[in-house]
Amino acid sequence: MARVDGGAGSSRAATLSDVARLAGVSIATASKAINGRDEVAPATRKRVLEAAEQISFTPNQLARSLLAGRTGTVGLLTSDLEGRFVIPILMGAEDAFGAGQVNVFLCDARGDAIREQHHLKALLNRRVDGIIVVGRQTDPRPSLGQHLPVPVVYAYAPSDDPADLSITPDNRAGGRLAVEHLISCGRSRIGHISGDPAYAAARDRLLGVRDGLQAAGLELVGDAMFSIWSEHWGRDAAAMLLTQHADVDGIVCGSDQIARGVLDTLRDLGRRVPEDVAVIGYDNWEILATNSRPELTSIDANLQQLGRVAAKRVFTALDDEKPSGTEYLPVRLVIRGSTIARR
Amino acid sequence: MARVDGGAGSSRAATLSDVARLAGVSIATASKAINGRDEVAPATRKRVLEAAEQISFTPNQLARSLLAGRTGTVGLLTSDLEGRFVIPILMGAEDAFGAGQVNVFLCDARGDAIREQHHLKALLNRRVDGIIVVGRQTDPRPSLGQHLPVPVVYAYAPSDDPADLSITPDNRAGGRLAVEHLISCGRSRIGHISGDPAYAAARDRLLGVRDGLQAAGLELVGDAMFSIWSEHWGRDAAAMLLTQHADVDGIVCGSDQIARGVLDTLRDLGRRVPEDVAVIGYDNWEILATNSRPELTSIDANLQQLGRVAAKRVFTALDDEKPSGTEYLPVRLVIRGSTIARR
DNA sequence: CTGTTAGCGCTTTCAG
């Protein structure tokens, strides 16, 4: 059977021995020349590099990895269907590892434990140097266990086993930051509309909101309102809140989606934002935050930095002792027109 | 230097020779037993498998790949920062390849050609079996060239070289589908508000809209309106359109974002949707389409299927002759409340 | 049925 050739010329990728033959040196010398070892005569190196160039030799990483015992690959195991969290984390990881030094296998388990095990096994078979597990909630998730041959770091969703290392955004600090911002904008009648109370994110953010209020000697206006993470709920909840507490002048929302809904209702009711009521969202999901009327102030979880940190931890765990516990990363306030009017 | 052990027990991953020794057979026999070859006595196989289980042996894919010349990995090279297109495509690819058979390296070039070359080289060094290039627009993008040792398929953004194989959604058909749906809803005064005219997507969808109108003997109300892909523009454009053509009863939007803006303005002006004006979006971006008032009918590009097809093409290109040209994939209408009122 | 041998492509001692 004739090998169909891509038209590139060589029917097979060039190997080091091809280079060596062409340069008239041994394989060992070719290897040293190409890897920039200094035990090679300059003239020889030049000859080897030219030969390599000529047949467009690229070193086979598989062979290198097999020998080195390290592959320079990391597995990113996720259940984040939307990619909302996983993409910035992936980018942060790429950054931390340094351009092109490390490549990332992205596996989507789709919330299925079986599939997750499947992917985990595949990653281990491919001898990844480490694994980052990315969840889509900040609720603790089942640990992959302690008996894995490579370091594992849990990002966004922490592991339920304190023996694991987890990196997660500090939602409580975020809630506090949000309310402090409203207070600094001169608000004192502050309500809180959030999402599904089954989420740790919802509960933690509320704790932070209460922290901030208490520190200022304030109390929440009405009860914290929970239901689901949607614009629809944001609209309905805002209507309820405004009916019962017409004097509200600030609303901390549990997500940008909810905040968008809240903005809709405020507009329907003729309340000006931010003059009458200031609104702050959570997540800083650009597509939502920058397109609303007015644009939405929000809390950003610094996911890209989270990815960087997770990646760094994977690497330090390769060398040093493995740290454990949950690390809470600071969040960031992004101010837009929903809390401070444009001039 | 003492090797810090994760606590798992063995300080080194078990190899086939460990298994063979424990089972009291040769390495070759162990290999055959584990790979389910039938030239092994049942008793021997049992012994080997138990030994493997006992020391939790997992075959080293690197070694296998080195020998086989195929790695069972594919590179996904993207510039889709948001992950909006790349994630469904990744999922489709995983599906097509079969669970766990193939793993995907995801590389984000961030729109930088240098970084793209860097990643490309890294992928080739790792001996991926194929590459899928995912763009974030449907405009043709520069080809990676014909001189690559592995098959390359361009997904979403086609290559500018017809010698490459590209898979892209059929935007023209989508525009037509959208307008046909409005017509079938009884609309005849139809306007079009789209995004950046520098995008092929904007132009192609308009062509489709005109196709559909012409087939029904209709003409576009006013000029097609172009600017940018944002809600803000959608709001402004709708206001302009309604001012100049108060009798519009249907609006085809170039994106869901624009459609969201259009809905806002219609509500502000007191027009009922869909009774007075029916609105259809494009992309079926769930977060936008399912949270609007009313929910948004939209055109879905079937990105997951696009990923499946791209993956399949990579594989067939491995064996057979490599096809080329641009393949347009059908799109799908998703009907919600913005064109047909809920009962 | 089982074991021996060779070798995938590369790096690394260690003699010359």
Added chain:
DNA sequence: CTGAAAGCGCTAACAG
């Protein structure tokens, strides 16, 4: 400075 040889972990002939 250069090259021969060993070997990373595995599979594929081929004898036995």
